[in-house]
Amino acid sequence: MAVRVPIRPGCPPPYRRRMPGQIPPTAPSTAPPAASGTGSRGLGCLGCAGLVFVAVVALFVQLTWDSPRDLPRVAPGEMARRAVRHSQEAYDVLGFTRTVPPGARRTGVGAENTLRAGDCHDGGLLGLEDKTVDGAYRMVHDWALDDVPESRAVPGLRRLHRRLQEDGWTVSSYREGGKDGQDWSLYVRRDGEDERMSFTWSPDRRYFTGGATAPCAYDTGWTEGDGTSWSPSDAADQVSPPVLGPGRP
Template identity: 35%
Template sequence: MTNEPPDTRTPREQSARSLADTDGPSALPAPPRTAESEAPTKGGRKAAGIGCGAVVLLAVVAFLSAITDSVYPDVKPEKMADRISAYSQDAYAALDIDRAVKPGYVDVFTNNTYGSDYCYPDGLLSIADNHVKGAYRLHHRWTLAKVSKTKALTALRRLHAHLQKEGWRITEYGENQQTKEWKLTAEREGGYGTGITWEPEFQRLSGGSGGPCAVDPDWSDDHPYSYGPDVGHPPALTP
């Protein structure tokens, strides 16, 4: 009788389920499983509002892009908006969903908007400090309703392969056993992040991209904002 070696994985690693483990009609040949694909999603309650998945996604992007930097480069908000919306468009096209997402906010199930956050002297780890005047962190978010599990999981697999090919580092990929949400997040050099989340309760697919903290070179003390530049609406997302 052969003694099997003990399972050295943590409880979180043992409970994680990657897309490669999915069965049923939605299953497709999955990419090789790696340590990255085994990373579980953090738990949490869902809300019918903007959605737990979208909130967590943006929080992850924010943490990755602004965790420790203390000197922010000068970047015009319009240039940053063009860059992150281009990342979102590239990811959306890779999903191969035959629907467009128009600019603007319709409701919690259909939207395509920009948002922004404060930036701090030593990144998010010094959030108790006063924010840096003229500094901002821009993010782009979109949401699409009525996306079935079959379409969503197939789309996640396509995007996973595409992001790896384009040089993104996968930071999360799989199902949260508590919320049953499926998520894919990635980051790349320069503090940029992107990803999507599918929420089975609402059949809702949410995604977006975010950039690092930067300073608006045109900001001045008499400017009406300390962060949150007005960059209008993002372009429509197309297949």
């Protein structure tokens, strides 16, 4: 005979052992999973910021290191010899046999063999400025030949184009003129933009021009803050080119 146990008001019912089939299924958890990638994303952001900082510092160091104000002090005569040497080497490769004395008889028409000096510019820390560097100059050697036939100019320019590449010069531009009278031209550079050479030949005028530019340098005769006026032409006035010709040292 079953015995009933009285239940007092306000008291929970007595525990009853349930059979396995009577156990209700457990409700799935609705709590969101832990964001396991949060930490890695945070570290990734810190890593990106670090890389940006390193890149900015590297750019600052490079711009500071490459500042034109760190130029060497070199006498104009030395830079003139450097520019003329490049012109003489190119002259030999081109195969010209004429001798060109210093000076220019008719600029843009006749033979030429001259030296001049230009300004050096400072782009500032970010390369956005255009300041002239006091006391600095860039020596340029200009030369030209008139009455140059195609049979001499074209093979010479092609030969020079190959030779300069072999010698480590970077070709900035090379153009072979066509039958419509376009000029032939060759522009090269080395050590970034510090040293440059250019060559052009005009089929219509049969005129060949060449030029070699030396790196910037401070004039040894210039002293900062001494109150004396100075210009790049002062550096050019101190030098004169030698005779330009085949096989000359």
